Amino acid sequence: MNAFHKVSVPATAEPPKATWSNCLVVGNEIVLSGVTARKDGVATGGASVEKQTLAILQRIAELVEAAGGGVQNIYKLVIYLTDIAFKDEVNAARAAFFKGIFPCSTLVEIKGLVFPDLLVEIDAFANFTVDRHAQH
Amino acid sequence: MNAFHKVSVPATAEPPKATWSNCLVVGNEIVLSGVTARKDGVATGGASVEKQTLAILQRIAELVEAAGGGVQNIYKLVIYLTDIAFKDEVNAARAAFFKGIFPCSTLVEIKGLVFPDLLVEIDAFANFTVDRHAQH
Amino acid sequence: MNAFHKVSVPATAEPPKATWSNCLVVGNEIVLSGVTARKDGVATGGASVEKQTLAILQRIAELVEAAGGGVQNIYKLVIYLTDIAFKDEVNAARAAFFKGIFPCSTLVEIKGLVFPDLLVEIDAFANFTVDRHAQH
Numbered sequence: 001m002n003a004f005h006k007v008s009v010p011a012t013a014e015p016p017k018a019t020w021s022n023c024l025v026v027g028n029e030i031v032l033s034g035v036t037a038r039k040d041g042v043a044t045g046g047a048s049v050e051k052q053t054l055a056i057l058q059r060i061a062e063l064v065e066a067a068g069g070g071v072q073n074i075y076k077l078v079i080y081l082t083d084i085a086f087k088d089e090v091n092a093a094r095a096a097f098f099k100g101i102f103p104c105s106t107l108v109e110i111k112g113l114v115f116p117d118l119l120v121e122i123d124a125f126a127n128f129t130v131d132r133h134a135q136h
Numbered sequence: 137m138n139a140f141h142k143v144s145v146p147a148t149a150e151p152p153k154a155t156w157s158n159c160l161v162v163g164n165e166i167v168l169s170g171v172t173a174r175k176d177g178v179a180t181g182g183a184s185v186e187k188q189t190l191a192i193l194q195r196i197a198e199l200v201e202a203a204g205g206g207v208q209n210i211y212k213l214v215i216y217l218t219d220i221a222f223k224d225e226v227n228a229a230r231a232a233f234f235k236g237i238f239p240c241s242t243l244v245e246i247k248g249l250v251f252p253d254l255l256v257e258i259d260a261f262a263n264f265t266v267d268r269h270a271q272h
Numbered sequence: 273m274n275a276f277h278k279v280s281v282p283a284t285a286e287p288p289k290a291t292w293s294n295c296l297v298v299g300n301e302i303v304l305s306g307v308t309a310r311k312d313g314v315a316t317g318g319a320s321v322e323k324q325t326l327a328i329l330q331r332i333a334e335l336v337e338a339a340g341g342g343v344q345n346i347y348k349l350v351i352y353l354t355d356i357a358f359k360d361e362v363n364a365a366r367a368a369f370f371k372g373i374f375p376c377s378t379l380v381e382i383k384g385l386v387f388p389d390l391l392v393e394i395d396a397f398a399n400f401t402v403d404r405h406a407q408h
Contacts, residue, residue: 004347004402006373019366020377026347026399027300028163033348034378075140075162076169078259080380084248094155101142105156106170106259108216109248112356112381123350123378127162130140164299211276211298212305214395220384230291237278241292242306242395244352245384263298266276 002027002128007067012039012059023063030067030126034080035059036118043117049086052120053079053093060124069126071097072133076104076125083119084109090120100132138163138264143203148175148195159199166203166262170216171195172254179253185222188256189215189229196260205262207233208269212240212261219255220245226256236268274299274400279339284311284331295335302339302398306352307331308390315389321358324392325351325365332396341398343369344405348376348397355391356381362392372404 007023007030014022024031037044037052037059045051061071079090087107094102103125113121143159143166150158160167173180173188173195181187197207215226223243230238239261249257279295279302286294296303309316309324309331317323333343351362359379366374375397385393 004404017363017367019363019370019374020349021374022376024347024373024376024402026402031348031376031397033376034350034380075160076167077156078170084250087250091153091155095153098155101160102155102157104158104160104167104169106257107250108170108246108257110380111247111383114356114359114379121378121380125167130160130162132140211296212303213292214306220386223386227289227291231289234291237296238291238293240294240296240303240305242393243386244306244382244393247383261303266296266298268276 007063009062009066012062023067025067028128030064030069030073030128032060032063032124034121034123036113036121038115038118048089049081049119050089050093053090054097056120056122057093057097060122064126069128072100072131073126073128074103074124075127075130078123079105079107080110080113080121081107081119082110082112086119103132143199145198145202148198159203161203164264166200166205166209166264168196168199168260170257170259172249172257174251174254184225185255186225186229189226190233192256192258193229193233196258200262205264208236208267209262209264210239210260211263211266214259215241215243216246216249216257217243217255218246218248222255239268279335281334281338284334295339297339300400302336302341302345302400304332304335304396306393306395308385308393310387310390320361321353321391322361322365325362326369328392328394329365329369332394336398341400344372344403345398345400346375346396347399347402347404350395351377351379352382352385352393353379353391354382354384358391375404
């Protein structure tokens with residue numbers, strides 16, 4: 001068990017007046033805020049859901065690694081998509097990004113995200129005891 | 137604590153090219169993907185939210201049982217409904233399905249689900265240490 | 273580890289025919305249902321997202337305290353907002369309510385909540401091992 005602490009990644013730090021934390025460690029759990037592709041005021045990946053999703057997964061990986069873990073620790077995603085018509089692009093991004101056992105995944109279409117150019121947001125769950133890359 | 141592993145139910149297996157897992161065991165936690173009533177290309181329960189909800193809860197029970205647990209282990213539901221007007225049907229399904237202490241439950245109306253005939257999706261949380269059927 | 277049990281707060285008890293529990297303790301985790309500002313048939317805070325959010329956070333605090341914990345145990349929020357235009361009001365409420373390390377927070381705009389006067393609903397996560405008020 002790890003003592004509770006906040007994890008910071010300089011490249012994706014919270015804004016100065018942020019009222020949330022991007023990443024916290026709670027025991028064996030790596031707890032994250034919902035992650036979008038927004039960086040420096042624009043959505044990385046532009047109007048492509050697949051590219052935004054890949055940018056998000058990469059950012060999640062950076063946070064999990066900063067916590068001392070790795071992509072193999074991610075065991076669940078809750079994916080909020082603004083247009084369900086692009087669900088195949090989400091599938092393509094998951095197929096490209098993950099190896100080993102896939103995480104669980106919940107996918108719903110919501111009305112909107114915090115900025116209009118954002119097409120997808122992902123809430124990820126990771127745990128130090130999970131290793132999706134090992135044989136099971 | 138259980139070693140991390142994937143749980144499979146032949147009757148509700150992931151499609152061959154699925155980029156998610158339906159059920160994973162993480163320590164004492166039984167982790168699930170969001171579950172819908174879709175089976176063989178159609179929504180079990182048709183246009184009835186109550187019947188779709190019951191079909192979903194039954195499928196969740198099958199996954200939890202395949203993990204070695206039972207309905208008594210389910211402690212929380214996050215219910216995504218496409219039309220909040222049918223919330224009483226969700227209540228009716230929960231009343232019919234659960235005994236003992238009810239799970240926690242979060243209910244929101246979302247814009248859509250992965251297929252247009254789906255009216256409800258449930259994200260369920262279960263833990264081997266939970267027994268809602270015992271006296272407390 | 274705490275034995276599984278239900279937590280009740282008389283001031284915000286479930287309705288007699290409720291098919292959910294407001295709060296359950298699962299090991300070190302304080303599990304909650306989504307909380308709204310609705311009380312006695314109306315939304316506390318009226319048409320103000322900031323006031324509804326503060327009323328919700330206060331109610332969450334009461335539930336966590338009834339479980340034997342405190343505000344310092346809250347480590348994540350999932351915030352469902354009916355109009356993303358009011359996200360700054362959510363920020364203001366978090367700034368006013370929390371001290372120490374901020375919880376993680378996921379914010380999405382959904383189509384609707386269980387009653388039309390509700391503008392925001394929060395799913396909160398708390399754990400007895402978390403102390404956001406201590407130095408880290």
